[in-house]
Amino acid sequence: MTVLLVNPPSLSGPPGARESFISGQKRRLTPQQYYSLPIEHLGLASIAAHARSRGIEVDVVNGMVEGHSSVAETWRAIQDVARRRGRPRLIGFTNIDTFDELSWLVERCRATWDDARIALGHNFATLNHQRILRGWDAIDYVMMGEGEVSFTLLAEAVLNDRPVDEVPGVARRADDGSVTATPQTVVNLDELPWPARDELPTVLREGFAGAVYTTRGCLYRCTFCGTGAVGDLLGRDRYRFRSVEAVVDEIEYLHRDFGLDFVAISDDLFLAKHPGMQERAGRFADEVLRRGLEISFMFDARVDAIGDLKLLAHLRRAGLRRIFVGLETGSYEQLVAYRKRHVTADQDPAARINAVNELGVEVIPGTIMFHPTVRPAELRQTLRLLKATGYRTPYKLFDRITAYAGTPLYHEYGAKGLLTNDWPIGEWEFASPHAERVFAEVKAFVTGQDEADFAAAERFFLERVAEWEAAEPDRGLAHQHLPVASTTAAAPTTAGQP
Ligand code: B12
Ligand code: SF4
Incomplete structure (x- = not known):
C-alpha cells in the first residue's frame, strides 16, 4: 500500500523526435545559463516532507528530473515503485503545461489499479477544477492551492477508508454529479517541514x-x-x-x-x-x-x-x-x-x-x-x-x-x-x-x-x-x-x- 506523487516528464521537441526536459534545456541553453535553473519539484517535495512527518510513506516519481524521454518511461517508473512498495492507494499528480502527458498516465493508473484514488494539484488544476472533474472521470479529486496539509489529510482519510468530505481544499464530484469544494486552510509557512530533498543530488549532478x-x-x-x-x-x-x-x-x-x-x-x-x-x-x-x-x-x-x-x-x-x-x-x-x-x-x-x-x-x-x-x-x-x-x-x-x-x-x-x-x-x-x-x-x-x-x-x-x-x-x-x-x-x- 503506498502513496505516490508524480510529475510528468514534460517532453519537448516535435512528435517523433521527443526529448527529455533536461536534454531540451541543455540544447537551448549554455551551462552558464542553466546552472541557475531550479528543476526540483519543491511543491511535491514539500508535500512529501509534510506527509512523511505525519508517518505516511510517500514516493515521488518526477519524470522531469529523472530525465525521462517518453511518458512510457515515467509509467515504467511508477510501476517499479508499485512493485517495490505495493499497490498504490492514492496517486497525486502535478501539472503546469503537461496535461496531455498526465492524462495518458492517469488512464494507465486507473486501468491498472481501479480502486486507487487519483488527485491532481497546482495552479492549472485549481483554476480549472470544474472542467477537469466534469470531463475526466479517472480523476477523483482536484486539490485547491497549497497541498501540504490537504494532501496529508486526504492520504490519512484514503488509507484509513474514511470519508474525504471534511478534508480542506478538495474539489470532487458530489453524488448528484455537481462539483463541490471544501475551503482551503492557510498554513503558517514557518511551521511546515523543509521540502524532502530526494531529487537534489540528481539536479546538482545534471548542473542545474x-x-x-x-x-x-x-x-x-x-x-x-x-x-x-x-x-x-x-x-x-x-x-x-x-x-x-x-x-x-x-x-x-x-x-x-x-x-x-x-x-x-x-x-x-x-x-x-x-x-x-x-x-x-x-x-x-x-x-x-x-x-x-x-x-x-x-x-x-x-x-x-x-x-x-x-x-x-x-x-x-x-x-x-x-x-x-x-x-x-x-x-x-x-x-x-x-x-x-x-x-x-x-x-x-x-x-x-x-x-x-x-x-x-x-x-x-x-x-x-x-x-x-x-x-x-x-x-x-x-x-x-x-x-x-x-x-x-x-x-x-x-x-x-x-x-x-x-x-x-x-x-x-x-x-x-x-x-x-x-x-x-x-x-x-x-x-x-x-x-x-x-x-x-x-x-x-x-x-x-x-x-x-x-x-x-x-x-x-x-x-x-x-x-x-x-x-x-x-x-x-x-x-x-x-x-x-x-x-x-x-x-x-x-x-x-x-
Ligand atoms: C521552479 C519553477 C520551475 C522549474 C521547476 C518546475 C516545477 N516542476 O516545479 C522549471 C524551470 C522546470 C519550470 C518550468 C516551467 N514553468 Co515554472 N516555475 C517555477 C517557480 C519559479 C517555482 C516553483 C516552486 O518551487 N514553487 C514553490 C512550491 C512549494 O510550490 P508549488 O510547486 O506551486 O506547489 C504547491 C502547490 O502548487 C500545490 N501543488 C502542486 N502540485 C501539486 C500536486 C498535488 C497532488 C497537490 C495535492 C498539490 C500540489 O502544493 C504545493 C505545496 O504547497 C514557479 C513560481 C512559483 N513561485 O511557484 C514557476 C511557475 C510554476 N512556472 C510557470 C511556468 C509557466 C512554467 C513553464 C510552462 C515555463 C515555460 N514556458 O516553459 C515551464 C513548465 C515546465 C513543466 N512542464 O513542468 C508558471 C505557471 C503558471 C500557471 N499557469 O500555472 C509559474 C507559476 C510562474 C508564473 N508565475 O508564471 N518552472
Ligand atoms: S502576478 Fe505576480 S507572479 Fe505573476 S507575473 Fe505578475 S508580478 Fe509576477
Missing part, C-alpha cells in the same frame, strides 16, 4: 540549481499569470512569507549537507517595491553575511523593485549573482494591457537593467516577444530590452505568450475570439499574417540549426521585421513604446555573462 522558497503567492495580478489568478480565486490575502532566519537556516543546511554553493530563490515575488519587502531583503543579506555563509543566489523581482542600488549592492555582497526580471515587452501600452505596470510611461527598464549589471549582478530576462496583435515597433523595442540584459539565446527571439487556461488573458482571448484551441493550453492566431510569417521564419531559422548563433538569429529577425515594416508600415504608433535610455549596452559582469 537547488532551490528554496521564501514566500508564496503574489501581490500583483498580471493577466497572463497563474499565480495571480489563483490568488484571486482563493482570496487576496494569499501573499505570505517565511521568516528570514528560517530561510537562512534551510540554505545553511543545503550548503552543509549537499555542498550547495548556489541557491535559486524560487518565489514568484521575492522582492517587491513595498518598503516591508525591501527591508526583508536587506535583513536576508544581513543574516547571510552575519553567518559567513559562502553561497551565491538569485531571485525573481519586478522592475519596480530594483531601483534601490544600495540594497542591491548589499545583496551583491551577500552573494546575489542573478535576478530574473519579468520585463515582458518594450511596449508601454502592452504592459498596461497585461496589467504589468512596473514602469511609468516615461521610465526605461533598460536604465535599471544597466544599473544592476554595473553592480556585477546579471539580469535574466523574462520577455514575451510575440502576442496576437504585436507590431514591428514592439518587436524592435522588446529586442532592445532583451539585449540590454546581455542574455543571449536565440530561442528568446520567438517566445510567444501562452494563454494558460483559467487566467484573465485566456478569458480575454476567448472573449475576443482569438483562441483557435482552448484546451489544455489556449492556442491563438496572429491578427496580422506578417506577424505569423516573421514568427514562423525566425523559429524555423533558430530550430533548424544545430548550434544556433544569437548574432545571426538577431540579423535574420531584424531583416524579417524590416520586410514586415516595408509591407505594412506602422503609422502613428511610435508613442506606444518605452523611451530609450542613454546607455543600452549590457555592462560586462563578473559571473561570466554568456
Whole structure:
C-alpha cells in the first residue's frame, strides 16, 4: 500500500523526435545559463516532507528530473515503485503545461489499479477544477492551492477508508454529479517541514540549481499569470512569507549537507517595491553575511523593485549573482494591457537593467516577444530590452505568450475570439499574417540549426521585421513604446555573462 506523487516528464521537441526536459534545456541553453535553473519539484517535495512527518510513506516519481524521454518511461517508473512498495492507494499528480502527458498516465493508473484514488494539484488544476472533474472521470479529486496539509489529510482519510468530505481544499464530484469544494486552510509557512530533498543530488549532478522558497503567492495580478489568478480565486490575502532566519537556516543546511554553493530563490515575488519587502531583503543579506555563509543566489523581482542600488549592492555582497526580471515587452501600452505596470510611461527598464549589471549582478530576462496583435515597433523595442540584459539565446527571439487556461488573458482571448484551441493550453492566431510569417521564419531559422548563433538569429529577425515594416508600415504608433535610455549596452559582469 503506498502513496505516490508524480510529475510528468514534460517532453519537448516535435512528435517523433521527443526529448527529455533536461536534454531540451541543455540544447537551448549554455551551462552558464542553466546552472541557475531550479528543476526540483519543491511543491511535491514539500508535500512529501509534510506527509512523511505525519508517518505516511510517500514516493515521488518526477519524470522531469529523472530525465525521462517518453511518458512510457515515467509509467515504467511508477510501476517499479508499485512493485517495490505495493499497490498504490492514492496517486497525486502535478501539472503546469503537461496535461496531455498526465492524462495518458492517469488512464494507465486507473486501468491498472481501479480502486486507487487519483488527485491532481497546482495552479492549472485549481483554476480549472470544474472542467477537469466534469470531463475526466479517472480523476477523483482536484486539490485547491497549497497541498501540504490537504494532501496529508486526504492520504490519512484514503488509507484509513474514511470519508474525504471534511478534508480542506478538495474539489470532487458530489453524488448528484455537481462539483463541490471544501475551503482551503492557510498554513503558517514557518511551521511546515523543509521540502524532502530526494531529487537534489540528481539536479546538482545534471548542473542545474537547488532551490528554496521564501514566500508564496503574489501581490500583483498580471493577466497572463497563474499565480495571480489563483490568488484571486482563493482570496487576496494569499501573499505570505517565511521568516528570514528560517530561510537562512534551510540554505545553511543545503550548503552543509549537499555542498550547495548556489541557491535559486524560487518565489514568484521575492522582492517587491513595498518598503516591508525591501527591508526583508536587506535583513536576508544581513543574516547571510552575519553567518559567513559562502553561497551565491538569485531571485525573481519586478522592475519596480530594483531601483534601490544600495540594497542591491548589499545583496551583491551577500552573494546575489542573478535576478530574473519579468520585463515582458518594450511596449508601454502592452504592459498596461497585461496589467504589468512596473514602469511609468516615461521610465526605461533598460536604465535599471544597466544599473544592476554595473553592480556585477546579471539580469535574466523574462520577455514575451510575440502576442496576437504585436507590431514591428514592439518587436524592435522588446529586442532592445532583451539585449540590454546581455542574455543571449536565440530561442528568446520567438517566445510567444501562452494563454494558460483559467487566467484573465485566456478569458480575454476567448472573449475576443482569438483562441483557435482552448484546451489544455489556449492556442491563438496572429491578427496580422506578417506577424505569423516573421514568427514562423525566425523559429524555423533558430530550430533548424544545430548550434544556433544569437548574432545571426538577431540579423535574420531584424531583416524579417524590416520586410514586415516595408509591407505594412506602422503609422502613428511610435508613442506606444518605452523611451530609450542613454546607455543600452549590457555592462560586462563578473559571473561570466554568456
Ligand atoms: C521552479 C519553477 C520551475 C522549474 C521547476 C518546475 C516545477 N516542476 O516545479 C522549471 C524551470 C522546470 C519550470 C518550468 C516551467 N514553468 Co515554472 N516555475 C517555477 C517557480 C519559479 C517555482 C516553483 C516552486 O518551487 N514553487 C514553490 C512550491 C512549494 O510550490 P508549488 O510547486 O506551486 O506547489 C504547491 C502547490 O502548487 C500545490 N501543488 C502542486 N502540485 C501539486 C500536486 C498535488 C497532488 C497537490 C495535492 C498539490 C500540489 O502544493 C504545493 C505545496 O504547497 C514557479 C513560481 C512559483 N513561485 O511557484 C514557476 C511557475 C510554476 N512556472 C510557470 C511556468 C509557466 C512554467 C513553464 C510552462 C515555463 C515555460 N514556458 O516553459 C515551464 C513548465 C515546465 C513543466 N512542464 O513542468 C508558471 C505557471 C503558471 C500557471 N499557469 O500555472 C509559474 C507559476 C510562474 C508564473 N508565475 O508564471 N518552472
Ligand atoms: S508580478 Fe509576477 S507572479 Fe505576480 S502576478 Fe505578475 S507575473 Fe505573476
